[in-house]
Amino acid sequence: MNRIARSLIWTSSALAIFAGIPAHAQDAAAPADDSADIIVTGQRASLEAARNVKRNSDLVVDSIVAEDIGKLPDTSVASALQRIAGVQVQNGFNNEIQNPIIRGIGDILTTLDGREIFTGVGRGFSFQDLPAEAIGGIDVYKSNSANLIEGGVAGVIDMKLQKPFNFSKGFTVAANGRVYRGDISGETSYTGGLLVSNRWDAGDGEMGLLVDVSYGRNNFSRPISSNCDPRSSNHGPAGAANIVLPTCVGGLTDTGHNTRPQVNAAFQWQITPELQFYLDGLYTGYRSTFATNFIFSDLFAGSSITNAVAGNDCFSGLVDSGGFPTTDAENPNNRIENLCIGKSATFNGVDVLTSTQAKKQRTDQYVFGGGLKWDSDTVHLVFDGSYIQSKNANRTIIVDTAKHGASVDIIVNDGGHGTTVMQGDPLGNPDGFVFANSLFQDLSKSNSRQYAFKLDSAFDIESNFLRQFQVGLRYSDRTGTFRAVAGGPNFPGANRATLVSSVGLPSDFMVLSPDSIPYINNGAHWYTPNPDYLLSNTDDLRALYGAPAGDPAWDPTRNYEAAEKTWAAYIQGKYQIDLGGSSLIDGLVGVRLVDTKRTLDGTSRVIGAGPNNTDLFNPISRGTRDFYALPNASIRFRATPNLQFRASYAKTVARPTFGDLNPGLSLAAPGGNPNVRLAGSGGNPDLKAQMSDNFDVTAEYYFGRSSYVSVAGYYRKLKDRVAPSNSVQVINGQTYLITQPRNLGSSKLKGIEVAGQAFFDFLPEGFDGLGVMGTFTLADSEVTTPGDPLEGKELLGVSKYSYTAGALYEKYGITARVVYTWRSGYNESLFGAGTLTSPDYDSQFNKVKSNGRLDFSVGYDVTPNITVTVDGVNVNGGKYYSYFDSPAFPHDIRIDDKFYGASVRVKY
Template sequence: MNHIATLILSSSALALAAAAPAHAQDAAPLPADANDIIVTGQRASLEAARNVKRNSDLVVDSIVAEDIGKLPDTSVASALQRIAGVQVQNGFNNEIQNPIIRGIGDILTTLDGREIFTGVGRGFSFQDLPAEAIGGIDVYKSNSANLIEGGVAGVIDMKLQKPFNFSKGLTVAANGRVYHGDVSDKTSYTGGVLVSNRWDAGDGEMGLLVDVSYGRNNFSRPVSFNCDPRSANHGPPGATDMVLPTCVGGTTDTGHNTRPQVNAAFQWEITPELQVYVDGLYTGYRSKFATNFIFADLFAGNSITNAVAGSDCFSAHVNGAGFNGSSTDPVENLCLGQSATFNGVDELTSTQAKKQRTDQYVLGGGVKWDTDTAHLVFDASYIQSKNSNRTIIVDVAKHNGTVNVIVDDNGHGTTVMEGDPLSNPDGFVFANTLFQDLNKSNSRQYAFKLDSTFDIDSDVLREFQAGVRYSDRKGSFRAVAGGPPFPGPDRGTLVSSVGLPSDFMVRSPDSIPYINNGSHWYTPNADYLLNNTDELRALYGAPAGDPAWDPTRNYDASEKTWAAYVQGKYQIDLGDTALIDGLVGVRVVSTRRTLDGTSRVIGGAPDGGDLFVPVSRDTSDVYALPNASIRFRATPQLQFRANYAKTMARPTFGDLNPGLSLAAPGGNPNVTLAGSGGNPDLKAQLSDNFDVTAEYYFGRSSYVSIAGYYRKLKDRVASSTSIQTIDGYRYEITQPRNVGSSKLKGVEVAGQMFFDFLPEGFDGLGAMGTFTLADSKVTTPGDLLEGERLLGVSKYNYTAGALYEKYGVTARVVYTWRSGYNETLFGAGTLAGPDTTSQFNKVKSNGRLDFSIGYDVTPNITVTVDGVNVTGGKYYSYFDNPAFPHDIRIDDKFYGASIRVKY
């Protein structure tokens, strides 16, 4: 689909929306909380989400499940990409992940208003909670004093189903979905059952809900890559004055993940004024997969032949290694190479066998008390998040190969190893070390909060809000990375000569279309690496058992936070329908931490070994976070907003690790030594946020809105070097510091419209669309990114969709597109163009088309077919210059079918 045409279609739909007549019934107030609505259809869900946006005191966009266990997308992160201002990425397992709001990833995630996180991180891995458990999602883009602090970008609140969401009596619902991946060529599934009941109990009523789900996702994601551009004047002879890739290769991530989940909730309305509730959640994430590498070390060969230069030529300072150098290095006149043959090359394969596990436990409860003038909620919660990752890596190689390379073959590299030697299991030798990357984390938090609202009979002040919150969080992290080299000469021992089982070398589970014409290769057996690690360690001359944790990477953290807020809601009536209202408040947050780590003095022990010294630090900080907002409702359909809020995001525990790794001091205190580590003195990142909106609501379910935003961030965490004196010696310490600053501004347009005025049959049609312009700039003086856009942020992205709901048919087709962006910074060494201070891995624009078509077989049974990424959108990146591609990553297409039953 042409993205320009799609954007025109979306803009046309919004223009129609703005021109459509409003209906008189819109003057009536609409519900403020979509979760108080029993949502049973696609249009009803969009209408409920619209009402949240319309009646909120803040800038909020929402998603409401159109039925039990049915978000409008296959995952939470996938659903979020439909919201204006939210950008996402496709992960290694072909699932949408890593949402950012308006260019920033520092997001506070809550579950039913309670902070939730993964491991020792500040953020939440959305893949850890299956979409089947979610009843709705609110994305807060502006802030107020009553929201938990911790998200510079905003707050994402996920909501589980509760028994009082349903009518009295017994409700039973079940859903199941199977889907097939075009690339993985495997079928995956998800399924769940929800049982809820409400019944009278004395003067009140009770409700109990249990929801269980389980899913298995099989995946394969092929990637083909060129390595860093390099001057061939500094490599094997035969390609004078050309720039060619240092290496070429590819990977496939192949395996599966599973998600078990169960949540339960109990609600008891003792009287109309008093309710108590208890709820809990367990959700798990299990992943077992292998990253299978195929690789050619081109510049380690002995000659280059058949080299062909392209027309993209430039001059640059080049250092002795063949990379972009300094102004004192010689200038070379170079052209980007188009193709070449590399001879005498080592060709390698590698298996990275991986197991990942996350367990999340949430338990909470509280009391709600409502009278005509007072509304109080006390909530207590406990969360524990345990995470572990295990990676075992073995590399093997073959010598003296010949590799034909096309640098740019329609946006990607193409590699052919003559004779396809890696497709034969014989002749491999061991290369490099047995690498073990192991880590585990455990974090828990107790939290207690009291929120109160008092209605005030005043001409201006209508509500007074106040609240307090206390949280106590502890986290621990343990890690080690590395391993022993293979004994004997480097790359000199045959795999077949050391007594390993015959199936140690196995055919790769998947292939890569752009490498060796899509043939499979042989690589170490991932199951053997994971299940027989001790045998491998013995082979490499290491003792049995996992290596000891690295003390300098280990840390323990304890963090206690007290927060209190006051906030007033005002309203000024301007005639029968017009009014001005808003919020003014402030939240004050005090945090105390104890951080324990270990410093290492390299070679500082009496026997010449490393000296390890425990380190403990106590820190504290206090922040005041004011906010103010105003809404002008000109008519029941038209309103305008303006918001200001100061927000904060705390440093990660990993950055706060007080441990340092220091060079051993010598006899001369005037010599500057080297060191690196964390920084317990980091401050929170702060942002001043400004938002303005214009919103027009019409019909039963339609609206159009436009929003502008501006963010000014300071104290962002970035790596920096400083001179410090420790025990009388001068050290040049590299550690994270509050040196970053940036600015963001942008415009968001969103709308949806249902064409009720069309003739019978066509009046079930609807359209929706969003468009975002995000203009960001790094303003940190001296930073390599100064003046550049924030990494990972597209300047433009949009969503355009068509909807239909009538005669039991529910259909939706949605196209999502984002423009190109700078993903990572390579630094000055990459040689893809003239002298420059920085070179980026740039990602090309990309779009995805999804659809679903459902039919109500009976009032209680719905069947649906759907497709994800049916246009086969792919990830393409390049080294600052499109003529020198970096990666192509093949995003899978999925086609599925589901059934939902509800009684």
Template structure:
């Protein structure tokens, strides 16, 4: 389709900026409000028609948003109704320069880190949105079909909501007045997941949108409704080494001076999940200067997820033989063969640990060892509802926006676990096979029901969380006709957030002890066992027996098992030491001024200066268990804490336009991220392990946590040329204080040792880097080849913990990859719209500090969980059968890339996760 330059201006205004429904997100905050010609060059000097279809149209709009925004913004724009360039929101985000993602347990791309940091404020049409009681939002819970676009803010300004040290992500739904006439659009897609294979049907995803507008006598009324549904059946195999231990703690006759994993484990997560979604928009424009709206959203998640987790305790065998590697180092070893933080020395003569030189075991064979399979059945449900109303009013040079919104987000999880096992004759394990874990059990005894007995304990995890948010936002902006001052903008926001969480987690040991009560003596149904899908790294993918997880979702079977394990058959009550309730009131006001002036006929400068003042009042109540040292008895004590924070967040920006499409940008902003309610929970809870090789553990919050803050600086040089081409270079620097991380420490409670995980303020950290990105379409090539183009971006990040004396000082921030990039090929012509993109992320350290049992060389100051570098290749192919109907084919991770973990150093192989490959076939229509 071809349209004139003037028509494209109108189209982009309607699609992105004509409806600024969100208060406090006027033109300075909503980049799409500033769009001009989607496919235009860097100036209006480009003559002729502009092709604005498919992927190129999407990229052209995104480039124009980036160019016109006063903030540092990268955007993703849906190329058609119900069609972001990727199948999911999180998948689309990974294409943005500097955004890093991970693969979740159900093989979806999840999470998002902006320049390595996950402290992100997520908004929907400018309003804060969250999942459950958290601060963040699970992007995968909002299907891509629902979105018109996504904007990733890497710098902040006063009118944007506070709450993201890393930046912010604004997801944009379509509005009713975006459509000039009756519109009916929809899509249907079927996806094949390779790991799930032929055992499951194709997974459907459908969407439908209907919109229209009418003459109301006084202005126009428009209505839009959109629904979508997707279902996925999947399988995710994982294999890993257990914690590293000195072999001197192994069976009699074990090699004395080696280190090896205490065992091998695997897991297969499988099941299905569904995501229903609906949203609507009603708008009334009584005149050209007024819009009144009501809009709402429902997003849901329904999951029935099963796990089979076979575990092999190599050190419980009667013999242990190991293959000696060629790397020998000093380790701090305790009497139990695990890591010791209490090494004997002249300054610590009572220490129980010693420094010993140990060599690596590249593989081992354990005989007559304990094995068990844990079967877990989990049922989860999430429901998010958002309703909002407000108006936009233009009175001459004054614009006034007001928005009132309410969100409720509930999350429910019910998980039931039972372990069965026995002794098996032999385990042969190879520790490092192409940086993977491999193990075989000759004869596959896990698939033989003979001798199976109940092992370890039965565990239930039942939790409920609910979060609500009332918010009122109002802002006004006055535009000046001429002079240095371009506009003045001011606004306020008042919000009230409530969060409640309750949980039971625990259960009794196996009846009579581990491996004592035979499975056949339990009186369970005769078909209680079923075949679990195999794991490629275990017995070459052979299946094995597990408790049929479908039975573990039935209340009658649960009652029977509780009785067998010697507890009440009724569903256990919530544990008060795990519950908390929080109330938070936040107040914010901002003042901001825009300016512009010319330095010459070709060079102009514009920007803004502002500040946002925020105050947060918070009350949180939790429980802890206190032990009386005299009697040894414990009791639950309610703990209440109240805190208040007041912060001033200034910002300033300048954009210099040199003419000819060349511009530079400079931004400064102070940002903050508030701790989550779970992190602030003053209670402490812990669990006794019934497995000798697994330590007792617990977790607690820290009500004294301070908000993380950062001084953020960005500078860019950007060049826009041709019809939709650009190249940009961005340098950034973040000076972070009070960074929050999870740490672990060993505590003694009632005579038992527990490794307690608790959050703390890290102190200071710095992060800096460079982003290079661009896109180029080869319009100058001969007919046929002129539909090709390339896109790409590359980010290098240097991060460092700078807190003096901290054990992490000098190390990179957790979760930050030094390098990540995207490179892609695009072709669009003759009704074909295609792209292929490779996304790469270098290694990084993630998760909690592994300050527990696992051995590590003394040369490593801390133990960290690492993720090896990896890349994924995805493609998408669309063909316009008619101007109104498009068929599509897409594939993700088509090279079969896996996620591989390590402990602190890459030669300490820890885990391999088999990431799935998917193929989708779909059709879209728009009438």
């Protein structure tokens, strides 16, 4: 296969010479194809349009087309993406689906109408920041070609906004509104949108103008209950021996709301039949105000343990003097202990704590673009210029409080989660709290902007083999700045000693938590610092903690500035061989060349090395340059009008984030204990980009008006993945243990995808509106880096199996759908030092159990212009369960909310 790919790459250069066109090219994110912008009404027409995009594409593509103006088939972009074979998602803290990965990999390039889009200084895009109401369709590219923007090892997701020429008639108005309510949050949320579009004659041509606005507010609450790290009770309070119990127990709720304002506008002018001018812009915002309310029992700091009961999961393990797992058998303080995982116990004399993390988040995205299209019988040109700016700010204020001397009953495993009861419910009374720990302020802001210009060209050629020659060029100029600080002053005097009620705070400083956790204190609410006070009176708190007014200064070692300029060029040929009748062979052969220059400015710090033991800060600047050649080749064999096969190869790349490249370094000052190695941490400006060789094969059969079934196989060979690593470095004559991100080697991923949909037109009247759809994915991954702690293990965060199954109905003005989405369990993270649930410390994981979600919607066309819909999300109450490598010792249970809603859509 590699020899074939190399031959096809050579052929692409020959095609450039044959066509007599210079081999200059552009980097374009999936140039918008107007033929794919199909305006449909109804879910069957939507699915049919998506099927046709898949069928006619030169690449392996799966698509989602809005059922109507402003209506994706799901409540969010990420929710809609989870219905595509090979895409897996997670539920976020605010009970919204987010973080899609494609075929087990999260390095995805996101584009909007073919233009790169990102959030903050990151490489990725936060899909929750763009309302689903603004999207007309989504294409998920799983294979690559030279004309796609580089940057996505996993693939490219292109979101498409509506344009005025998408509408066949002149004047169109569409409005939609939805209200929904969560079982846990108990509050009503809403979204609404209005789209107005018109097109009219302008001399020999035509003009069109579209404006779309939307606004939504989402209220959320998500309870989580946790056991902390397993620990040998031989090193804890007296009263239990040879039992593994949690170091602590507790939970939290994320409670609050977010809002999303959005407006986009587009202007199109068809100057002549061949020439079109276009101009468009987008603003979308994300605002969130919420609190993470913690409840916590510091079990191993208690005075005694009673009523301890051991289970039947027993083993012998090496533990250190603190009762945690270790592999250091040479240390005389470590020993092998015969242990059993505990079932239940009572801890006495325990400090119980509450904490409020009051948070405000804000993101503003601006995208502006315009260009020209020339489309004649044989020449197709697109020149596009764009500007994007993404600004992000986060503010978190944290205050901890505690009470002394509680007795806490725990059950380690109560049906897949831990259960906690604090005897007498001490946190249900506002009196007697003391301040604990420091006033912690976690502040950050980022600002990134990018100018990009591209020229795509395609020339149709009359020959028996080469049918089109494509050449393009792209230039982008991106800058990013990041500022952050984390920390704060300790409370004056001893920790956990000063009464909250003794320092003159208002009577409502301690308030009942807005929500409770069913598995802690039988679902009772608890008192915790008031988040509104923390955000609105931060200076008063700083004075209380003995700090001056105002936010602390930015931490120089966390700050950085980055500038990155990229030139990309491609050449690509589209070939076709007619085999007689309807049979043919066609495909693409191309190569993309990418040259990137960047500068990174940060600061290194040596603690206590300046005058009077102050910290010494040293500015540091680095310049780097990367060059990549990214070949691609594909072939499609259309055996009959309904049956086709594909095979493709492409090399893809994903650049490191600016944060990982930050050259800043923080070092501990020399001196102190000579037996302790000095430590430091920072970024790594020498990181290489992650690379992947991608192979895909598919078989696709299309039947009926809207039905199909496809089977795909894929293989990904990745190298230079980025992960944190420790190394010993000598700096200024001193030896340091430095923690930095590094390129750690290779992994491979292979799998099978099956997808299809069918409509039963042959059934009797009334039943002929039925249809089914489904997807299945097998993702078999393995880390192949010699010596890596994950060697031979699956990639983190990847479910081996996942599927979607749905039933559809559309008839007599009724549109109904029910869909179940499921993914198998997966390894979420590796415990580097092991976890005390078995003696195999080298390969123990935080594991997540399989989970599924059931969604439904039922709509009715009251008139041809008005539709009402009711829907439900996660109506089966699917939850996240994780455990410390052994199901006998649960870690987290996260309660995902159920939502029920109703919507109205009007279109004229």
